[in-house]
Amino acid sequence: MSRQIEFVQGNVACAKAALYAGLEFFAGYPITPSSEIAEYMAKRLPQNGGKFLQMEDEIASICAIIGASLTGRKVMTATSGPGFSLMQEALGYAVMTEIPCVIANVQRGGPSTGLPTHVSQGDVNQARYGTHGEHAIVALTASTAQDIFTLTVDAFNFAETYRTPVILLLDETTGHLRERLEVPAADGIATVGRLKTTVSQGVDYHPYLPREDGRLPMSDFGGAHRYNVTGLFHDMWGFPTENPKIVYGLIRHLVDKIDHNADQMARWKEYYIDDAPTLLVSYGAAARSALHLVENRRKRGEKLGLLELQTLWPFPHELVREKCCHAQSIVVVEMNMGQVLQQVKLAVRQPEKAFLANRIDGELITPTDIQNIIHVIQGKGV
Amino acid sequence: MPKNKPKVKEHRIERDWCKGCGICVHFCPKNVLDLDNEKKVMAARPEDCICCRLCQFRCPDLAIEVVCED
Amino acid sequence: MSVRDYLRERFFPHMWCPGCGHGTVLNALLRAVEKLGLDKSEIVMVSGIGCSARISGYVDFHTMHTIHGRALAFATGIKMSRPELSVLVPMGDGDALAIGGNHFLHAARRNIDLTAIIMNNRIYGMTGGQFSPLTGYGCFGTTAPYGSVDHSFDLVELSTSAGASFVARSTTYHVIELAGIIEKAIAHRGFSVVEVMSQCPTNFGRRNQAGSAVEMLETYRKQTVPLDSEAAQTSPEKIRRGVFVEKKRPEYTEAYEEMIRSATGES
Missing domain, CATH: 3.40.50.970 (Thiamin diphosphate (ThDP)-binding fold, Pyr/PP domains)
Incomplete structure (x- = not known):
């Protein structure tokens, strides 16, 4: 066929x-x-x-x-x-x-x-x-x-x-x-x-x-x-x-x-999350840029992972907790002021390790935008 | 021979449904109905009823039915 | 069938105030349905919010009590999905013409086969007597304590210009005429509008020195005239009753079926 x-x-x-x-x-x-x-x-x-x-x-x-x-x-x-x-x-x-x-x-x-x-x-x-x-x-x-x-x-x-x-x-x-x-x-x-x-x-x-x-x-x-x-x-x-x-x-x-x-x-996709000290959590268009960055950095040996959420409500708190349990830092990539970040912070054991990478100016967040924010989080400067 | 005027058999009244607004009493063309001392409708002069059913049709509480002979 | 066979009697006595005209509208509506010989299962009633909307709880049809002003939109979905059903949409004046005004105009424009029965008591009764789009200039409501400076719609003219193919007006005094008009409206293929002047002694009457329910009905008797009567000519200030519009116009669900036939190449 x-x-x-x-x-x-x-x-x-x-x-x-x-x-x-x-x-x-x-x-x-x-x-x-x-x-x-x-x-x-x-x-x-x-x-x-x-x-x-x-x-x-x-x-x-x-x-x-x-x-x-x-x-x-x-x-x-x-x-x-x-x-x-x-x-x-x-x-x-x-x-x-x-x-x-x-x-x-x-x-x-x-x-x-x-x-x-x-x-x-x-x-x-x-x-x-x-x-x-x-x-x-x-x-x-x-x-x-x-x-x-x-x-x-x-x-x-x-x-x-x-x-x-x-x-x-x-x-x-x-x-x-x-x-x-x-x-x-x-x-x-x-x-x-x-x-x-x-x-x-x-x-x-x-x-x-x-x-x-x-x-x-x-x-x-x-x-x-x-x-x-x-x-x-x-x-x-x-x-x-x-x-x-x-x-x-x-x-x-x-x-x-x-x-x-x-x-x-609960519907989700995951990419390289098992060994990723830095885990991106994203969804929708923002997840495309997040995935691009993850695959790009992986090629260079950088251990970045992505959890792409497809069910936003009811929010899969247990799933997020479980998937994030090994990450040193969690970066929520979204195009708002942190609406999913709020839920991720409720879900994970150490909410202080959850950060936001966002754009709210009508432009699609880019892999470079996310990379820059990760650098700031990691104390490497922009 | 003119047709016989319709004759009433009964005014069926749902006392619990009647809220005593008095519309049926006021507009009855033959003054058949009254409100009793509990402000419920009653057929005080049923023999005068001409079976026009206007009380039944106007009743906002659907509390009166005029039952006529045929 | 008797009128009572169409009622959900377990909910009686109903919740309307003593002397409220809405019960009389229910009474006339059921007589119209009985006269048409419709089966209870062929009728859907969709209502919105307000005193008038509670009518749907009392009839043993398929009944849907929806949200304020939107009954015609819900009814449009039902009628489009099941054109074989008779769909009745009782509304209040605020429900139909303030919050629901846009849906009303567009349902009339489409000429979809719904029967809109507008119980016009000129007030928001359920919320305690605020003025409505049909209260009228100079009349009083709790939100018009100095007399309303809003002018009313003329519902008949509004419906006619919006495209309703059946437009009529009656009152809760003229109960034989009213049942006859509702019967015609239900039988009509197209969007039918029946304005029923329906007294609210509690909230309109009290604030406007209109008297008791009985006195308000007396006013309907004296202040209205049949459309084609001599009195209508000699007393133009009086409100006209009767069937204003009854015409054939393509009905929406039929036009849609025709379009489906052409889209699927069946015609």
Whole structure:
């Protein structure tokens, strides 16, 4: 069988992966640097019998996909920082009502309109904390078109498995960079379908009663079972309640179903970490420069390693602790003021040994930038 | 022969649902209804009812049903 | 089926205040559904936030209580995904026209087959009586203690110019007319808007010397006239009721299916 090799932007790799994962419904609003995803969907989805909607804003976009998902579709929207800000309330609604959906945020410089065509990784904490109230969230990232493809399929799989919104944190560089993508064979990556209830029509169905394994089988809205969905705290039938026991139970369920499965959702790559006294921790576009530096220095005998994170939330604290345990110094390479550094410091045994190598000026951090910072950390000067 | 006027069988009232707003009492064209001393609707003069059902249709509490003979 | 068969009776008495018009809207809506002979499982109700939005909890349809102002956007996703379902979207005046104003305009522009029922009580009731986009110049609310200097939308004109293919207005006094209009609106293929003037004696009435629920209904009786009546000609200051727009325009989900056929080369 011939392999399918393509030369595509990361945004297109993301769009192709979404269709591979079974996407049927997309709604979005144009925004740089994510618009290529919507453009691809506008062309391809109707050809597959799917639906693409350009809505009046990002709020409407996420609301429309949540509605469509509830009726049994795999759904997605794509945006960038300003649009992601607008989506936060509805994101919380999807968390509360446990409706699967995937939201790609192709990050650009911020705050506000910021740097529409320049790279940033400033939305890591927004992905986790942007919506109000206590909850857990899943956010994934990747540094190459190939990995964007894989992680996008993972995003859909996690959304279905855990009945949760999943955020794909891409960035302007990886989104717009064109490179090689080998599209996996149709059965190359397993895809998770919707878990549907086996309760037959006419029998009392509890849309919000988790099974023993914590999963909640769904019934396509508008189908066999009539039930209620609300963003208010609700009982197992989906009706509003203020009963403290039920409120407590629901919050615990929303948090635990993600946190207790953090291991299943942890995705990462590692390069030369076993013997590296200096270990870089990075993700997304920044990890490309980090990897370049590591490979370059290795050729010269310098023991540098890289841990590339792909699951940012739930943050894999134990994984990071374990992978960093032999390093003398840990350098977190990212394009913000240290949003992942904060988590790495919480994870490792000696947080004083974790340092930041960053750029926040809209330019991609370079291997030289990282090298210079390592020299400073090592007391060698610039 | 003119058709017989519809005759009421019963005013079915959900006392627990009635909040005593008095809309049905005020707008009844035949003055059939009253509020009792607990401010709940009651059919005080059912024999005057012409089965127009306006009380049933206007009731914001869905608390009255006028049951008529056919 | 009787109207009560469509209710989730276990949640009654409902949470609305004594004399609130919203219960009357529920009453008329259920009679319309009964008249159309719709099965409970064919109907989806999507609501937003506010007193009006609580209507979705009381009906035994597929019900979704969403976030403030966005009900039409959620409903658009549902309708696009399952065009065979009847999708009803009850909203309040603030829900539909302040926070949700943009979604309202665009749903009308697309002419997607949703039935928007706007329960216009001219106030934010659930939050305690703040003025809304339909409160009206000179009227009072907790956030308009000296009388509002904001002018109202005319919902009928707004919907018409935005492209809704069915536009009507009635009141909670005119209950037979109201049920008939809602029935027509649900049956209509396209975006239907029904403005229902619905009294809020607690929060609008009290602050605007509008009297009790009974007196507010008397006002609806006296201050409104049927659209095509002689009174509408002789008393232009009165509010007109009836069906203002009922026309055929390409419906969005049908147009989309047509586009899919052309994209897949089936047409």
